[in-house]
Amino acid sequence: xxxxxxxxxxxxxxxxxxxxxxxxxxxxxxxxxxxxxxxxxxxxxxxxxxxxxxxxxxxxxxxxxxxxxxxxxxxxxxxxxxxxxxxxxxxxxxxxxxxxxxxxxxxxxxxxxxxxxxxxxxxxxxxxxxxxxxxxxxxxxxxxxxxxxxxxxxxxxxxxxxxxxxxxxxxxxxxxxxxxxxxxxxxxxxxxxxxxxxxxxxxxxxxxxxxxxxxxxxxxxxxxxxxxxxxxxxxxxxxxxxxxxxxxxxxxxxxxxxxxxxxxxxxxxxxxxxxxxxxxxxxxxxxxxxxxxxxxxxxxxxxxxxxxxxxxxxxxxxxxxxxxxxxxxxxxxxxxxxxxxxxxxxxxxxxxxxxxxxxxxxxxxxxxxxxxxxxxxxxx
Numbered sequence: 001x002x003x004x005x006x007x008x009x010x011x012x013x014x015x016x017x018x019x020x021x022x023x024x025x026x027x028x029x030x031x032x033x034x035x036x037x038x039x040x041x042x043x044x045x046x047x048x049x050x051x052x053x054x055x056x057x058x059x060x061x062x063x064x065x066x067x068x069x070x071x072x073x074x075x076x077x078x079x080x081x082x083x084x085x086x087x088x089x090x091x092x093x094x095x096x097x098x099x100x101x102x103x104x105x106x107x108x109x110x111x112x113x114x115x116x117x118x119x120x121x122x123x124x125x126x127x128x129x130x131x132x133x134x135x136x137x138x139x140x141x142x143x144x145x146x147x148x149x150x151x152x153x154x155x156x157x158x159x160x161x162x163x164x165x166x167x168x169x170x171x172x173x174x175x176x177x178x179x180x181x182x183x184x185x186x187x188x189x190x191x192x193x194x195x196x197x198x199x200x201x202x203x204x205x206x207x208x209x210x211x212x213x214x215x216x217x218x219x220x221x222x223x224x225x226x227x228x229x230x231x232x233x234x235x236x237x238x239x240x241x242x243x244x245x246x247x248x249x250x251x252x253x254x255x256x257x258x259x260x261x262x263x264x265x266x267x268x269x270x271x272x273x274x275x276x277x278x279x280x281x282x283x284x285x286x287x288x289x290x291x292x293x294x295x296x297x298x299x300x301x302x303x304x305x306x307x308x309x310x311x312x313x314x315x316x317x318x319x320x321x322x323x324x325x326x327x328x329x330x331x332x333x334x335x336x337x338x339x340x341x342x343x344x345x346x347x348x349x350x351x352x353x354x355x356x357x358x359x360x361x362x363x364x365x366x367x368x369x370x371x372x373x374x375x376x377x378x379x380x
Contacts (some may be wrong), residue, residue: 003296005074012071015056019075020280022051023082031060031083033205034206035351038198040164041206044086045093049119053079054093057241058101062113070303073248077296080252081259084355085204089122089253091245092160096123096169098238099183112167121130121166125242126186126212127235128158134368136171136235139181141214143172150174150224152192152217158362160176162210163195170212170230181231185223191274192217203354240316242363247299247323250359253328254292257334257352261285264347265337281337288330295323314376321369323340324359331356 002020007013026047034041048054056072058064065072072094079088097116100108115121141154152172159168165189170260174182186193192215198208226234262285265276275281302315331353335342342349360366 003077007071007074007352008068012067014075015065015067015077016074018051019053019078019323022053023079027079027082027086031086031206032348032351035203036205036345038205039084040208042210045089045120045122048090049122052119054090054119054122055097055117057094058097058113058117062101062109063117068140068303068307069244070233070300070307073244073299073303076245076248077252077255079250081256082252083206084249084253084352084359085206087249088246089207090250091116091242092125093123095242096125096165096167096243097237098126098232099169099225102237103183103230103234108185108222108225116167122161122164124159124160124161124165124168125169125238126156126162126170128156130155130157130211131218133158134365136232137181139171139173139307141172141237143174143182143184143219145174146218149216149221152186152214152219154214156212156214158199158209159212160209162208162212164208168212169225171235174228174231178232179229181235182228183225183231183234184219186217186219186224188215190219195279202357204358207358239363240313243316243320243369244299244302244306245289246359246363247302247319250320250323250327250356251292251295251299253352253359254288254291254323254330254355255354257327257331257349258288258292260335260347260349260352261288261334274338276358284333284337288333291326291330295319295326298322307347314373317364317369317372317376318321320363321366321373324356324366327356327359328353 043194052065056065057069058068060066076087076091129139141156143150143152169187170184170186171181173180194213196211197212268275299319302312302319305312305315334349335353338349341347
């Protein structure tokens with residue numbers, strides 16, 4: 001069912017309606033098949049790019065949509081309600097553009113941003129490594145200085161769009177300690193770069209997740225974004241925004257599960273009446289609806305703080321924690337509403353439940369979100 005949204009402008013309302021229309025026509029009809037077959041939706045991201053949905057929170061100067069974050073996140077929610085894998089990839093693309101937009105030189109921005117934001121190229125964000133997930137300071141994949149730039153050696157892991165993306169915003173070790181990480185823009189196809197077999201995942205199978213291998217890959221110095229050693233500052237500032245993206249996608253998943261459960265509960269009868277009219281099930285659906293509404297409110301609060309230029313790091317962690325835990329609970333309850341049918345792949349709630357799980361893990365596990373929140377309380 002359509003969400004009754006409070007949007008700041010008529011332009012924003014039109015954008016949400018456009019997004020829903022594209023998602024219903026170009027995503028929803030093909031999502032289940034691609035997820036079952038583990039196949040990539042060729043041409044879909046170009047369609048989203050042509051509609052301007054890959055660059056919404058960025059300045060018009062470089063081809064962006066210049067939309068406030070509260071609007072952009074609601075676009076992600078609409079996409080996530082139809083196909084989480086695609087919505088996550090859109091969020092990751094936006095995340096991968098952030099370092100260049102916020103820390104790049106004017107020359108770098110002029111060279112790369114128009115294509116990145118115009119939808120003709122799709123990006124990936126490469127921070128994690130096999131031994132360094134939540135502990136980003138433990139990175140070992142290195143970029144050694146050369147006369148012309150850097151030579152990259154090592155492995156990056158868990159890259160959404162790995163092997164398919166056109167560019168990789170990559171964090172590499174250039175020195176010792178937490179101040180020894182730098183950010184790089186690495187185009188796909190750079191000699192010495194290769195990718196492993198896509199991970200065989202529980203969900204989000206329509207977009208590959210893969211490791212990248214660098215064997216003496218040579219980068220010009222102009223491919224470094226920001227100052228040498230500024231990498232973790234860039235990564236963490238980008239992750240606050242990325243966490244909001246995942247929160248919005250999680251709400252989309254939860255809303256879709258709620259819609260499926262309500263529709264089924266209105267059609268299914270037991271003991272002489274619709275199962276939604278049985279108090280036990282009606283209360284379950286009410287709790288699901290409350291969880292979805294509360295999760296949406298949490299990400300919108302953080303987004304509005306970001307748009308107003310206020311600190312929002314703790315709020316982003318709260319939103320990510322609340323929204324993704326809600327998505328897991330709501331999708332699990334949706335399967336319960338369907339009973340035995342919910343455990344089969346004939347109904348979408350099974351897929352939604354699998355998709356919800358990963359939202360509690362990436363862009364910082366929910367245990368890391370609790371750590372961020374606790375530290376902010378201790379420092380206040």
